[in-house]
Amino acid sequence: AQSVTQPDIHITVSEGASLELRCNYSYGATPYLFWYVQSPGQGLQLLLKYFSGDTLVQGIKGFEAEFKRSQSSFNLRKPSVHWSDAAEYFCAVGDSSEDYKLSFGAGTTVTVRA
Amino acid sequence: DGGITQSPKYLFRKEGQNVTLSCEQNLNHDAMYWYRQDPGQGLRLIYYSQIVNDFQKGDIAEGYSVSREKKESFPLTVTSAQKNPTAFYLCASSRRQIWDEQYFGPGTRLTVT
Numbered sequence: 659a660q661s662v663t664q665p666d667i668h669i670t671v672s673e674g675a676s677l678e679l680r681c682n683y684s685y686g687a688t689p690y691l692f693w694y695v696q697s698p699g700q701g702l703q704l705l706l707k708y709f710s711g712d713t714l715v716q717g718i719k720g721f722e723a724e725f726k727r728s729q730s731s732f733n734l735r736k737p738s739v740h741w742s743d744a745a746e747y748f749c750a751v752g753d754s755s756e757d758y759k760l761s762f763g764a765g766t767t768v769t770v771r772a
Numbered sequence: 773d774g775g776i777t778q779s780p781k782y783l784f785r786k787e788g789q790n791v792t793l794s795c796e797q798n799l800n801h802d803a804m805y806w807y808r809q810d811p812g813q814g815l816r817l818i819y820y821s822q823i824v825n826d827f828q829k830g831d832i833a834e835g836y837s838v839s840r841e842k843k844e845s846f847p848l849t850v851t852s853a854q855k856n857p858t859a860f861y862l863c864a865s866s867r868r869q870i871w872d873e874q875y876f877g878p879g880t881r882l883t884v885t
Contacts, residue, residue, distance in 0.1 A: 667812070690871050701776075701862055701876035702815075709871040748814060758803055758822070758868055759830070764814040 660685040660751045664763035671739050672771050679734040679766050681749030690752035691732040692760065693723055695745050702748065708732065719743070744770040774799045776877035778863050783882045785857075793848045793880045795863035801875070802868045804846035808832060809860040809879075818861075821846055822868055850882065857884045 661684045671677050683689055690709045694702040706717025713725040723734045732749060746767045750760040776797045785791045797804065803822050807815040817830030821840040835854025840846055846865075850857045860881050864874040 692873065694876075699860075699879070699881070701878045702864075702874075703876070704873040707871065707873060752871070758866065759805075759817060759820065760874060762807075762815040764812060 660689065660753045660761050662749050662751050662761050662763035664747075664749055664766050666766045667764070668767045668769070670769045670771060673741055674738050677734075677736045677739045677743070677768065679747050679749075679768070681732045681734065681763060682730050683732065683749075683751045684730065685751055685753065689732075691723075691725060692750040692752070693717065693721070693732075693734050694748045694750060694762075695719075696748065696765075697745050705734070705747075739768075739770055741770045741772070744768055776863060776865055776875055778861075778877035778880050781878065781880060783880055785882070785884050787884055788852045789884075790849055790851050791857075791882065791884075793850065793861055793863075793882070795846045795848065795877060796844055797846075797863075797865040797875075797877075798844060799865055799875060800843070801865035802843070803866045804840070805864040805866075805874060806830075806836075806838065806846070806848045807862045807864065809862055815862065818848065850884075857882060 663682045692707045693705040696702045706715045708715045708725045746765045748765045749763040779794045805820045806818040819838040821827035837849045862879045863877040866874040
């Protein structure tokens with residue numbers, strides 16, 4: 659079965675600074691990878707996804723992520739953070755042999771300071 | 773406007789009572805999911821359904837039950853057998869393809885005292 663690790667529970671970043679959120683997965687075959695964002699008390703919104711092709715994926719809100727097979731990683735980045743990016747971010751991996759289920763990481767909470 | 777609705781947003785119950793959480797989608801998606809979210813634990817899958825009249829247990833199904841009588845609806849019942857039911861519950865739906873995203877509802881926060 660697949661699993662996802664997000665090593666950072668909480669990150670604080672200054673507005674305008676860059677942001678990188680780490681995600682490592684454990685999966686035997688080519689994974690289907692997703693990043694979601696959740697504002698407090700809300701549902702999740704998809705930022706971007708990867709399943710094949712170019713390993714650098716562009717998403718919404720100025721986010722991008724890079725798939726590195728050799729490192730089993732799918733890190734999320736944003737060059738310049740806005741106060742509205744304060745939220746919780748979840749990495750997820752899908753397994754084509756597991757009925758379209760997703761496994762989610764524990765999440766990283768991002769705080770943006772002025 | 774297509775999407776997923778969950779009601780109510782906040783729900784309070786006394787211990788020992790069963791409670792049903794509503795989830796409706798108008799995205800014409802075949803698959804629907806229920807997750808439980810607790811602080812620091814991410815999302816854990818309770819039940820999922822790929823087609824009408826069929827559903828499977830997820831990772832933490834004990835103390836929960838579901839039905840899928842209509843494509844649009846996937847209600848979750850939290851029974852009195854669930855030992856720690858207070859949590860944030862999220863419903864999601866997707867097409868039945870692994871690379872398609874899951875669309876999430878706004879969630880229901882259940883508090884049992």
